Amino acid sequence: NTFTKDCNTCTCKADGSVDCTTNPCTCTYKTRVYNFGAQFKDDCNTCKCQYNGQVECTNKLCQCTHKGQTYRIGDRFSEDCNECQCLATGYVQCTTKVCKCTYNNQIYNVGQTFRQGCNTCTCEVNGRVSCTNKPCNCIYNGNTYQISDTFRKDSDGSVDCTTNPCTCTYKTRVYNFGAQFKDDCNTCKCQYNGQVECTNKLCQCTHKGQTYRIGDRFSEDCNECQCLATGYVQCTTKVCKCTYNNQIYNVGQTFRQGCNTCTCEVNGRVSCTNKPCNCIYNGNTYQISDTFRKDCNTCTCKADGSVDCTTNPCTCTYKTRVYNFGAQFNDDCNTCTCQINGQVECTYKTCRCTHKGQTYRIGQKFYEDCNQCQCLSTGYVQCPTKVCKCTYNNQIYNVGQKFRQGCNTCTCEVNGRVSCTNNPCNCIYNGNTYQISATFRKDCNTCTCKDDGTIGCTTSPCNCNYKGKRYDIGSIWYNDCNK
Incomplete structure (x- = not known):
């Protein structure tokens, strides 16, 4: 389970x-x-x-860094006359207004107005100066004159002429008064005072080391750029790559994430469908993050709908035999179990003892002389220390053996000692009673009452054999004249 x-x-x-x-x-x-x-x-x-x-x-970008300042995504801030915003791409996007105008060598702020003759001029957001175009008059001595009108003033009859040069020199070339010509994208005119006045348009942009003419369009990665009349290049702010799970995708590229479809968006974010994904394995359906068993392995339903299982072998090989995971078996007196990792774990019991060249199994009992020995689980043999022989009066007896000692009974004990009964013993011989150690005569022999109640007699012969006749000890007879 x-x-x-x-x-x-x-x-x-x-x-x-x-x-x-x-x-x-x-x-x-x-x-x-x-x-x-x-x-x-x-x-x-x-x-x-x-x-x-x-x-x-x-993996969202949380802030933008712009000119050493840090802004959070969505923050808006001003830079001169332009409005800037920190985009979700981590880039700052600013409007491209030109915040100054130059006119007749004077610098004006955007929105600033000033007089030019009878006309009013304004510094526009594109850096150009726009002026009203009223025809201006001159009033002299109560009389009104149009611009460029000439008139006489009472004189002495001499001729008085203006000293305008009537030509202009511009970049080594000479132009007549009133002549108009082009300088790049600007229009120039030779003034009556010999000065050249030109429009003040910016004619090109420099972007990443490349020069573009005003109005030029070009591509940068997946973005479209244009050289503006302000001299700045304006590009769309699409993020052209997305990074997701350490993989890089192009804008518009779609890919699978489990059972969901993801798309690399123009802002550099990856958007995915949000279907709840399941895993189907061996006909069964599992929720994301569910774990389940397959044999001895643990499997997990992953977020991408795939199933990832551990790779335990589920069987063990032990002494050439194969066992399934969880199987228990005996190896001699030990119990072994097949583990989940394919390894076999066994108990570490000692299964036999060796004693005096013989092998015994754990628990086995055997005799050594009068002692009963046993093979212990430690691998050692334990024997009692009984002494299995007794020596008494130079005689050897086995443990438990009984023998007579006079009128008493003796036993060979397990400790090797002899124990005897302690009865006072007499000897009875031919109807007579004798005390222990008492001696008496029997014929020519001497008998002794022994401490075991028996009679011990010498065995001397009590007669003599002479010329075919037997004579008692002490007998006297004659042989011819001899006695």
Whole structure:
């Protein structure tokens, strides 16, 4: 059976033990500890503590850096006369207004107005000066004259002429008064005072080392750029690449993330459909993050709809035999179990003893002389220390053997000692009673009453054999004249 403990899967093994996966169930992120499944914010990103102890966060850009200043996504700020915004791409986009105008060598701020003759001029946001175009008059001595009118004043008859040069020199070329000509994109005119006045348009832009004419359009990655009349290049602000799970995708590219479809958007973000994904494995359906058992392995339904299983072998080979995971078997007196990792674990009992060149199994009992020995689980033989022989009066007796000592009975004990009864003993011989150690005569022999109640007599012969006749000891007879 399998069950869940926190974020781990545990299995009840055949030997009664419990084997659990070792997922940490907490995540440490920037010194803080979060429980498995917890969601939290890191700046503008959302993070989640995974079951494997790792933290996964969304990959949004949370700020922009512009000219040494840091701005949060969506922040708006002013730069001179332009409005800027921190985009979700991490880039700052500003309007491209020209904030100054130059006119007749004077510098004016955007929006500033000034007089030019009878006309009013304004510094526009594109850096150009626009003026009213009123025809201006001159009033002299109560009379009104149009611009360029000439008139007489009472004189002495002499001729008085203006001293205008009537030509202009511009970039080594000479132009007549009133002549108009082009200088790049600007129009110039030779004035009556010999000066050349030109429009003040910017004719080109410089962008990343390249020069473009006003109005030119060109591409930069997936963005379209144009050289503006202000001399600045304006480009669309599409982010042309997306990074997702350490993979780079082009804008517009779609890819699969589990059962969902993701697209690399122009702002550099990846948008995915949000279908709840399941895993189908061997005909069964599992939810994302579900774990289940396959034989001795633990499988997990991953976020991409695939199933990831541990690769434990589920069988063990031990001494050429193959056992299934969880199987228990005996090796001699030891019990062995096939583990989930394909290894066999056995108890470490000692199964036999060696004693005086003989081998015995654990628990086996055997005799050594009068002692009963046993082969212990430690591998050692234990024997009692009985002494198995007794020596008494120079005689050897086995343990338990009984023998007579006079009128008493003696026994060879297990400790090697002889124990005897202690009866006072007499000897009876031919109807007579004798005390222990008493001696008496029997014929020519001497008899003794021994301490075991028996009679011991000498064995001297008590007669003589002479010439075919037997004579008692002490007898006297004659042989011829001899006595």
